[in-house]
Amino acid sequence: QVQLVESGGGLVQAGGSLRLSCAASERAFNRYRMGWFRQTPGKERDFVVIRWSSGSTRYADSVKGRFTISRDIAKNTLFLEMNSLKPEDTALYYCAASSNPYGDYANPTIYDYWGQGTQVTVSS
Secondary structure, X not given: OOOEEEEOOEEEEOOOOXXXXXXXXXXXXXXXXXXXXEEOOOOOOEEEEEEOXXXXXXXXXXXXXXXXXXXXXXXXXXXXXXXXXXXXXXXXXXXXXXXXXXXXXXXXXXXXXXXXXXXXXXXX
């Protein structure tokens, strides 16, 4: 069973920073492609970033240059470092893992496992 547990969300002023964490089971962490999505009420879940086990990454244009995905192998933990935050970054952020090596990485339907989400609120 793959489990993903996010933490690190909170309230921050525009221009500030937050770091989200996603603790994952070893299988997902080492074999699956893992990423972050975000969602606001009434809207679809949007792709933020993905990291393959090879280390390759892809970012949504809206966060490129401001967000960085990384991982701690010893702790099986994925991180999302968010800098220069904007009010439009306000959302519920989800960690996700996909056992499917193919398919559109920005499509949330290809992801098998999801965390419970952590709220990020950026005030203006």
